[in-house]
Amino acid sequence: MDITAHMQQLGRQARAASRAMARASTATRNKALLLIADAIERDAAALKAANQQDLDAARAAGLAPALLDRLALSDKAIATMVDGLRQIVALPDPIGEISNMKVRPSGIQVGQMRVPLGVIGIIYEARPNVTVDAAGLCIKSGNATILRGGSEAIHCNRALAQLVAEGLAGAGLPAHGVQVVDTTDRAAVGALITMPEYVDVIVPRGGKGLIERLMKEATVPMIKHLDGICHVYIDSKADIDKALRIALNAKTHRYGTCNTMETLLVARDIAPAVLPRLAELYAAKEVELRADPESYEILRGYPNLVEAVEEDWRTEYLAPILSVKVVAGIDEAMEHINTYSSKHTEAIVTEDYSDAMRFLREVDSASVMVNASTRFADGFEYGLGAEIGISNDKLHARGPVGLEGLTSLKYVVFGHGEIRE
Amino acid sequence: MDITAHMQQLGRQARAASRAMARASTATRNKALLLIADAIERDAAALKAANQQDLDAARAAGLAPALLDRLALSDKAIATMVDGLRQIVALPDPIGEISNMKVRPSGIQVGQMRVPLGVIGIIYEARPNVTVDAAGLCIKSGNATILRGGSEAIHCNRALAQLVAEGLAGAGLPAHGVQVVDTTDRAAVGALITMPEYVDVIVPRGGKGLIERLMKEATVPMIKHLDGICHVYIDSKADIDKALRIALNAKTHRYGTCNTMETLLVARDIAPAVLPRLAELYAAKEVELRADPESYEILRGYPNLVEAVEEDWRTEYLAPILSVKVVAGIDEAMEHINTYSSKHTEAIVTEDYSDAMRFLREVDSASVMVNASTRFADGFEYGLGAEIGISNDKLHARGPVGLEGLTSLKYVVFGHGEIRE
Numbered sequence: 001m002d003i004t005a006h007m008q009q010l011g012r013q014a015r016a017a018s019r020a021m022a023r024a025s026t027a028t029r030n031k032a033l034l035l036i037a038d039a040i041e042r043d044a045a046a047l048k049a050a051n052q053q054d055l056d057a058a059r060a061a062g063l064a065p066a067l068l069d070r071l072a073l074s075d076k077a078i079a080t081m082v083d084g085l086r087q088i089v090a091l092p093d094p095i096g097e098i099s100n101m102k103v104r105p106s107g108i109q110v111g112q113m114r115v116p117l118g119v120i121g122i123i124y125e126a127r128p129n130v131t132v133d134a135a136g137l138c139i140k141s142g143n144a145t146i147l148r149g150g151s152e153a154i155h156c157n158r159a160l161a162q163l164v165a166e167g168l169a170g171a172g173l174p175a176h177g178v179q180v181v182d183t184t185d186r187a188a189v190g191a192l193i194t195m196p197e198y199v200d201v202i203v204p205r206g207g208k209g210l211i212e213r214l215m216k217e218a219t220v221p222m223i224k225h226l227d228g229i230c231h232v233y234i235d236s237k238a239d240i241d242k243a244l245r246i247a248l249n250a251k252t253h254r255y256g257t258c259n260t261m262e263t264l265l266v267a268r269d270i271a272p273a274v275l276p277r278l279a280e281l282y283a284a285k286e287v288e289l290r291a292d293p294e295s296y297e298i299l300r301g302y303p304n305l306v307e308a309v310e311e312d313w314r315t316e317y318l319a320p321i322l323s324v325k326v327v328a329g330i331d332e333a334m335e336h337i338n339t340y341s342s343k344h345t346e347a348i349v350t351e352d353y354s355d356a357m358r359f360l361r362e363v364d365s366a367s368v369m370v371n372a373s374t375r376f377a378d379g380f381e382y383g384l385g386a387e388i389g390i391s392n393d394k395l396h397a398r399g400p401v402g403l404e405g406l407t408s409l410k411y412v413v414f415g416h417g418e419i420r421e
Numbered sequence: 422m423d424i425t426a427h428m429q430q431l432g433r434q435a436r437a438a439s440r441a442m443a444r445a446s447t448a449t450r451n452k453a454l455l456l457i458a459d460a461i462e463r464d465a466a467a468l469k470a471a472n473q474q475d476l477d478a479a480r481a482a483g484l485a486p487a488l489l490d491r492l493a494l495s496d497k498a499i500a501t502m503v504d505g506l507r508q509i510v511a512l513p514d515p516i517g518e519i520s521n522m523k524v525r526p527s528g529i530q531v532g533q534m535r536v537p538l539g540v541i542g543i544i545y546e547a548r549p550n551v552t553v554d555a556a557g558l559c560i561k562s563g564n565a566t567i568l569r570g571g572s573e574a575i576h577c578n579r580a581l582a583q584l585v586a587e588g589l590a591g592a593g594l595p596a597h598g599v600q601v602v603d604t605t606d607r608a609a610v611g612a613l614i615t616m617p618e619y620v621d622v623i624v625p626r627g628g629k630g631l632i633e634r635l636m637k638e639a640t641v642p643m644i645k646h647l648d649g650i651c652h653v654y655i656d657s658k659a660d661i662d663k664a665l666r667i668a669l670n671a672k673t674h675r676y677g678t679c680n681t682m683e684t685l686l687v688a689r690d691i692a693p694a695v696l697p698r699l700a701e702l703y704a705a706k707e708v709e710l711r712a713d714p715e716s717y718e719i720l721r722g723y724p725n726l727v728e729a730v731e732e733d734w735r736t737e738y739l740a741p742i743l744s745v746k747v748v749a750g751i752d753e754a755m756e757h758i759n760t761y762s763s764k765h766t767e768a769i770v771t772e773d774y775s776d777a778m779r780f781l782r783e784v785d786s787a788s789v790m791v792n793a794s795t796r797f798a799d800g801f802e803y804g805l806g807a808e809i810g811i812s813n814d815k816l817h818a819r820g821p822v823g824l825e826g827l828t829s830l831k832y833v834v835f836g837h838g839e840i841r842e
Contacts, residue, residue, distance in 0.1 A: 019759065023783055096782065102804055108793050110803045113781065117815050200815055221642070221816050242838035249840035338440065347834075360534065360833050361517065362444055372529050372836025381841070382531045382832065383523055394538050394621055394829040395642050395817040408815040411803065412781050413768075415793025417663035419670035420802070 003183065007191035010146055010179050011198025014119045017176035018144035022116045026093040028171050029139055036167030037085040040132065043163060044078050050159040051128065058126070058152045071126045071152055081132040084386070088136045091385040094403045095142045098412060107418045112409040116142035117200045120406060121192050121220065122388075124205040126150030131160045134203070135178045137388050139168075141406040144177050146199065148192055151184030158182060193218040203389045203401075208316070223401055225366075225392035227316040228258030228344040230374045233333040233359070235350035236269035242371055243274055243349040244281060249373040250347065252285045256318045258390060259345050259367075259377040263313060263323045265333045271298055271326045279305075287320045294326035313340040330355050334362055341365055343392045345377040366392055366399035424604065428612035431567055432619025434597035435540045439565035441595045443537045447514040449592050450560055457588030458506040461553065464584060465499050471580040472549065479547070479573045492547045492573055502553040505807070509557045512806040515824045516563045519833060528839045533830040537563035538621045541827060542613045542641065543809075545626040547571030552581045555624070556599045558809045560589075562827040565598050567620065569613055572605030579603060614639040624810045624822075629737070644822055646787075646813035648737040649679030649765040651795045654754040654780070655695055656771035657688035663792055664695055664770040665702060670794040671768065673706045677739050679811060680766050680788075680798040684734060684744045686754045692719055692747045700726075708741045715747035734761040751776050755783055762786055764813045766798040787813055787820035 021029075040047065051073040058071055094114050101111035120143045122134040131149055138145035149157045161180035168177050181188050193202050193214055202222045204214050211226050232250050234243045250261035266274060275295055279302040282289060290308040291299055299305050312323040313336070327333045330348075337346050347369035348359040356370045367377040377400060379387025384402030391397045397405030442450075461468065472494040479492055515535050522532035541564045543555045552570055559566035570578045582601035589598050602609050614623050614635055623643045625635050632647050653671050655664045671682035687696060696716055700723040703710060711729040712720055720726050733744040734757070748754045751769075758767050768790035769780040777791045788798040798821060800808025805823030812818045818826030 019783070019785075022785070104802060104804055106797065106802060108790075108797055108802070113789075115782075115785070118785065239838070245838060245840050253841050347836075361536075362440070364440075364443075364536070364539065365831065367832040367834065368534075369529075369834035370836055371838050372834050373840045375841040376527065376529055376834060376836075376839070377832070381525060381527060381529070383525055398829055399832040408819055410786065411788040411798070411820040413788065413790035413793050413797060415768075415791055415797075417660065417666060417792050418797070419666050419794045420674050420796040 001183065003185050003187040004191045006183070007181075007188055008195060008198070010181065011119070011195050013176035014144040014146050014179060015198050017174040018116070018118045020174045021139070021144050021177045022095070022118075022142045024142065024173055026095070028173065029093070029142065030089045032139055032167045032171035032173050033085050033089045033136055035170040036132070036136070036164050037082045039163040039166050040078065040082050040160075043159070044075070047078065047156060047159050048073060050155040053155040054126070054153050063152060067126065067152070071128070073128050073156060077129055081129050084133055085136045088140050088386055091140065091403060093140070094407050106420070107416060109414040111412050113412045114404075114407045115410050117406055117408050118143060119199050120145045121148070121199045121202045122146070122205065123148045123189055123192065123202060123210070123214065124150065125207075125210070126152035128153050128156040128160060130205060131157050131180065133386070134388065135164050137386055137403060137406060139178065141403045143406055146179050146181060146192060148181040148189060154184055189214070190217060193220050196220045205389055223389055223391050223397055223405060225258060225342070225344060225390045227342045228260065229262050229314070229316050229340060229342040230259055230345045231263045231265055231337050231341060232261045232347045232349065232374060233265040233327075233330070233337070234267060234270060234274055235330060235348055235352060235355050236267035237352035237355065238267075238270060238274070238349040239351050240270070240274055244278055246347065246349055246371065246373050247278055248281050250375055251282070251287060251322050252320070253373070253375050255320055257375070259374050260318070261322065261374050262316055263325065263340070265325050265327050265336060266295065267329050267333070268294070268326050271295065275299055275324070276302070282322065285320060287322055290321065290323045292325040295324045298326070316342070330358060334359065337363055337365070344390070345369065345374045347372060347374050366390070422604065424606050424608040425612045427604070428602075428609055429616060429619070431600050431602065432540070432616045435565040435567050435600060436619045438595040438597035439537070439539045442560070442565050442598045443516070443539075443563045445563065445594055447516070449594065450514070450563065451510045453560055453588045453592035453594050454506050454510045454557055456591040457553070457557070457585050458503045460584040460587050461499065461503050461581070464580070465496070468499065468577060468580050469494055471576040474576040475547070475574050484573060488547065488573070492549070494549050494577060498550055502550050505554055506557045509561045509807055512561065512824060514561070515828050527841070528837060530835040532833050534833045535828050536831050538827055538829050539564060540620050541566045542569070542620045542623045543567070543626065544569045544610055544613065544623060544631070544635065545571065546628075546631070547573035549574050549577040549581060551626060552578050552601065554807070555809065556585050558807055558824060558827060560599065562824045564827055567600050567602060567613060569602040569610055575605055610635070611638060614641050617641045626810055644810055644812050644818055644826060646679060646763070646765060646811045648763045649681065650683050650735070650737050650761060650763040651680055651765050652684045652686055652758050652762060652767045653682045653795060654686040654748070654751070654758070654767070654769045655688060655691060656751060656769055656773060656776050657690035658773035658776065659688075659691060659695070659770040660772050661691070661695055665699055667768065667770055667792065667794050668699055669702050671796055672703070672708060672743050673741070674794070674796045676741055678796070680795050681739070682743065682795050683737055684746065684761070686746050686748050686757060687716065688750055688754070689715070689747050692716065696720055696745070697723070703743065706741065708743055711742065711744040713746040716745045719747070737763070751779060755780065758784055758786070765811070766790065766795045768793060768795050787811070
């Protein structure tokens with residue numbers, strides 16, 4: 001098979017289908033989602049059998065346990081997928097909404113209408129639940145989509161593709177509204193990210209390695225984040241209880257997520273009061289501390305204490321490891337953040353109003369928080385209802401990306417025969 | 422001079438200055454704008470002398486009359502620049518505004534704060550007024566900017582750069598907040614569009630040739646449009662007077678602008694009634710008509726009538742030339758538009774409510790209009806107050822781009838010690 005030609009074919013089909021997807025009423029799109037949910041429930045046993053094929057092959061190939069874990073489709077995972085689709089149905093339809101309507105001196109009325117982007121390409125690892133989540137969000141937002149999941153999940157993804165197709169057909173939507181790439185050839189990814197004539201945006205979901213590879217080659221714009229080097233800054237005016245609670249939660253609630261704190265900055269004034277208590281809390285969770293010289297002095301004698309090196313400030317550990325640095329105050333903290341942050345999420349802990357306001361205004365990251373754990377940087381926690389991904393870029397969507405990030409605003413003009421004089 | 426190293430230096434300086442620009446109060450940014458306006462008024466004679474140097478050199482080099490025209494800085498052009506700056510002062514400050522504030526079940530309050538993009542690179546032709554307009558919009562929106570104007574305007578741009586620097590200094594803003602590239606070496610452009618670490622977005626202002634060149638090389642995202650192949654569709658239910666007025670205005674108000682109509686589509690039912698009358702109006706303006714077979718038959722005998730070829734539907738004439746096609750109705754019209762349009766601006770003329778609504782919803786262009794001339798697709802006409810450029814892309818800004826297009830929304834979270842459970 002000529003993979004490039006095959007992907008171009010999928011692209012042409014997606015582009016053609018995107019018009020019908022965009023035109024479809026809210027009711028039609030919701031109907032498709034409900035039919036897919038029902039079909040998944042009905043065929044749960046068959047899905048698990050397909051998944052078992054994938055798991056057997058993956059085990060035989062020696063896939064890492066963490067990856068096997070993500071590949072596995074338990075009853076609970078199936079129920080979560082089905083629930084997710086029904087929750088998407090309940091979300092307000094972003095499409096067609098007109099905002100900012102104004103009457104202009106010329107007599108024309110101008111507003112902005114929210115419309116689908118067109119064709120979304122999703123590239124993800126061997127996680128079958130993403131197939132359903134992503135298809136659901138794209139259908140709801142009136143987009144056509146091309147899904148390319150990790151090859152280890154091919155049998156399960158094929159089975160899911162069937163059920164998605166059934167739902168689309170049942171609602172009268174085009175079969176090519178959602179296409180699952182049915183080849184494990186990696187050249188399919190290269191083709192998908194270099195056909196801007198057919199694909200409007202790529203949403204990659206996966207590790208830093210995947211994203212870096214895509215960034216080098218993609219000519220289609222991406223909604224992506226490379227990594228999450230998130231900071232918490234404990235200001236000299238911090239409430240110590242809040243500081244301990246937030247710094248502990250931001251690091252230890254989950255280690256492998258992009259909104260987990262990787263570097264803790266502490267104001268010099270408050271460091272002797274806060275760092276030893278925090279070190280005890282971290283010690284209980286076996287978190288290794290990589291400390292700059294000043295915090296190292298304060299913490300000397302605590303377990304799991306290591307001297308930080310320059311590379312630590314640039315590292316997303318995704319592990320029970322935290323880099324710690326004492327700073328003079330908010331200016332040095334913001335300087336450090338603006339130098340080393342991946343612009344994902346940063347938080348200040350402070351009771352000082354002006355410091356809080358300065359931090360919110362001056363820190364150039366997708367999410368900036370006062371007195372809250374960085375772990376809140378999440379589409380569900382922000383009330384987006386669902387999350388297709390996270391963007392650390394500044395253009396288009398920034399931060400957690402929900403349905404709105406899969407849409408665009410076009411200008412609509414209501415005239416009465418006006419011409420320009 | 423090592424141009425790449427020099428541009429990297431400008432980039433580093435811009436990035437550093439961008440923080441102070443973003444932090445500056447509304448009053449500070451407005452003060453800079455007013456000081457620049459005053460300085461331009463004061464030094465009008467010197468600016469005209471610098472411009473005369475450019476004009477003499479350009480004439481000696483045999484620059485085309487149209488380009489000389491754009492290069493020339495008349496008293497009126499100077500007054501317009503000064504007025505433009507003062508109008509920018511009067512615009513509301515987009516920066517710092519928080520929207521969509523919600524209290525979430527967790528207790529956190531989440532909103533979105535409008536912030537500058539950071540560093541904007543502007544690449545434009547030899548038009549000194551763009552130097553001032555672009556600097557003004559970037560200062561107002563709290564961005565640092567690197568301006569690279571056409572080399573024929575170098576003396577005038579240098580003089581303007583001095584006055585901009587004077588205004589920035591007078592307001593206490595960093596000297597590198599606005600940098601004018603002071604070399605005519607074209608390698609400067611290549612460097613500017615390939616340093617995403619220092620430049621957040623490029624706004625190219627110029628012809629299709631420039632944009633195509635940049636698109637091939639740029640690794641920095643661009644806010645751009647390649648061309649404007651705009652359509653007017655006269656529906657079978659059109660009010661004929663409105664149709665004649667709009668079709669005439671959309672083509673003949675100005676020939677060289679990107680929102681000028683290039684293709685007229687007419688419903689079969691109404692073509693015999695509308696096309697001959699329209700042809701007379703166009704004849705009076707010496708507009709050449711390139712007609713498909715069906716409209717050719719209707720118009721046979723009219724002056725300046727030519728048979729259209731496939732290439733015509735893909736051509737932005739920027740001239741008194743119009744391609745004309747008879748279509749069965751709105752479906753064929755939208756099919757033609759979605760095939761050939763550059764996604765800039767399309768209009769329908771109709772009294773039929775459902776056709777109007779379908780056209781607005783289903784045509785996938787940056788501006789879609791009912792009963793109005795395509796010439797209205799413009800930042801001032803839409804009430805943006807000013808226009809830095811136009812985007813035919815769907816991500817980030819779409820259509821005429823004003824101050825808001827030079828900004829981004831970041832999430833801000835107001836907490837009270839919340840952690841994720």
